[in-house]
Amino acid sequence: MNSRRLFAAVALLAAGALVWIAARATPAPQTRVYYIAADEVEWDYAPAGRDLISGQPFDSVSRPFTEAGPRRMGRRVVKALYREYSDSTFRTLTPRPPEWEHLGFLGPVIRAEVGDTIRVVFRNNARFPVSVHPHGVFYDKDDEGALYEDGTSGADKADDGLPTGGTHVYTWPVPERAGPTAHETSTAFWMYHSHVHEVEDVNAGLLGPMIIGRRGALRPDGTPKDVDxxxxxxxxxxxxxxxxxxxxxxxxxxxxxxxxxxxxVFGTPGLGPDGAAHFRETMNGFLYGNGPMPQMRVGERVRWYIMGSTNFEFHAPHWHGNVVDIDQMRTDVAAILPMGMAIADMTPDNPGVWLFHCHVGAHLLMGMQGRYEVLPTSPTTR
Ligand SMILES: [Cu+2]
Known part of the structure; x- marks a missing residue:
């Protein structure tokens, strides 16, 4: 090979390497499409039928929230939940993998990276008008999913509340401000919920999580590269x-x-006469440890996304056994206000089954308790 040919070959290789590096550094923006319906389902707040935290049958404290009877509903009610389907025919539910069964009554995780566009093809199968309103990402007036007098009309109102059987494609660009700041972790945490009659919609169960990664921070499946x-x-x-x-x-x-x-009470319609008997203090819709127990291994990089809901509430999620970093502070108790969102990073060093509960006394007694399990170190963390 003469020197000119050699030079050309080297230059070609170098150019190829540069293109490869650039492609890896800045993945092409994607449009991430989700098919989500609001479905009416009978929900069970305590499917095991007993208190899995005490290991005992429900007692006089827990029965008002878990057993039907005079002046109370018990553990089963009809709710409207966001559920993910495989395509726009809305015939086939997307199965939830075992490691995500802990989501309970929350909607599917919507994921994207800064620069992407999220498209939610939404169908309302509920008997009431409902919508999908996101936090954090960008929306125009025709994709806000909230009903109020905002000076708009026509097509800008079509997203505000879908009639029964109606569909709408919500399109949400994901600008830089929807991702984490330089001081945060590789992901930012948001949520979405129905916002026609905000309080009643969310109490019906229409809310879900949204995770936005920094540009280049996500694997092809949308999970953050620096988290197990x-x-x-x-x-x-x-x-x-x-x-x-x-x-x-x-x-x-x-x-x-x-x-x-x-x-x-405080302008909110409610039921009497038995005070709190119609409140359910849940973790993802489960009471007294009845939800699937999240599992992890010692040494894994575990990211907890913690969120609140829409009532007159505040929560103090407390992890037993291990500690977390929240906002660059080491702690084992988070602080969640209504519709609050927090990210807690944990590298568990302490195997076992551990309590994870709200430290507000009344909430704890009313069932806001769960557990997580730390297994011994595995040779095959991904
Ligand atoms: Cu609480």
Whole structure:
């Protein structure tokens, strides 16, 4: 090979390497499409039928929230939940892998990277008008998914609340400000929820998580490269006295529907006469440890995404056994206000089954308790 040919070959190789490096450094922006329906389902807040934290049957404290009877609904109610389908025919539910079963009644995880576009093809199978309203990402007035007087009309209103059987394609660009700041982890945490009758929609169950990665921070499957395991846990107070389905649930599950007393507390419609009996202090929709137990291994890089809900609530999620970093502070208790969102990074060093619960006394007693399991180190963390 003469020197000119050699030079050309080297130059070609170098150019190829540069293109390869550039392609790796800045992956092409994607449009990430999700097919999500609002479906009516009968939800069970305590499918095991017993208190898995105490290991005992429900007692006089837990029975008002878990067993139907006079003046209370018990553990089963009808809810509207966001569920993911495989395509726009909405015939086939996308199965939830075992490591994500802990999501419970939350909608599917919506993922994207800064620079991408999220497209949610939404179908309303519920009997009430509902919507999808996102936090954090960019939306125009025709994709905000919230009903209020904002000076718009026509097509800008079509997204505000979909009628039963209606569909809308929500398109949300993901600009830099939807991703993490330079001081945060590789992902930012947001949520989405219905916002037609905000309080009743969310109490009905219409909310879900959204995770946005820094540009180049995600694997092809959308998970962050610097994390081995992600867990989403909503500390969610549900007021079944202020749900889209309150009337239906009273008629169906309340032992003595004639005894219902309608109340308004702080402007919020509710049920009486038994005070808190229609509140459910849940973790992803489960009470007293009845949700699937998240598992991880010693030494894994575990990212917990913690979120709240829409009621007059505040939560103090507390991990036993291991510690986390939140906002560059080491702690084992997070602080969550209504619709609050937090990221907690954990590298577990302590194997075992550990309590994970809200430290607000009333919430803990009303069932806001769960567990997570740390298995011994594995030779094959990904
Ligand atoms: Cu709490």
């Amino acid at each position: 395991r992600e867990i989403v846990m909503g500390f969610i107070e549900v007021d079944e006295g202020s749900s889209l389905y309150t009337d239906h649930n009273v008629q169906t599950y309340w032992g003595t529907p004639d005894s219902v007393v309608r109340t308004v």
